Amino acid sequence: MKAPADYLNCPVFELTYPTGEAAESVPVVAYDDAVRAIEVALADAEKYKYLLMRALRRHATDTQVSYPAMPQLPLPEEATDTPVRPLYPDLAA
Template sequence: MKSAAEYLEAPVFYLTYPTGEEAENVPVVAYDEAVRAIEAALADAAEYKYLLMRALRRQVAPSVETAPAAEATLRPLFPTDDAQELAA
């Protein structure tokens, strides 16, 4: 997997003040080069995602579908009107 800097093939300049001093060491790249680098990174990410999902599918053994447990009960998160009347 590439680092972010490896996607940039264009020269990287550092922002400078009119006096010639570097301004907080901020790298500057042309907009078109930045867009191209982002598109390349997204294309690689899609490929890595495909490869990862394929590897996960091969690792997971087919499982038997399980039904929900019969003894599981559903309880409301908030009291209903009937429950409030009973508590009062």
């Protein structure tokens, strides 16, 4: 996989203050170049995602893992003696 700087195929400038002094050595690129680099990086990410998912599917068919069965809990019994009261008694019509 490429490093983020490998996607930039454009001139990179160093940011300077109006006085000409270098400002924290921050690299600066043009907006269009940055957008182009991001689009290429996203396309590569989709490709790597596809390859990873394909490898995971192949690996899953090779190794069958048996998981323990989930415990079956009994359903609650319906109680007839439980009173049902409205949540908002003033609104009950």
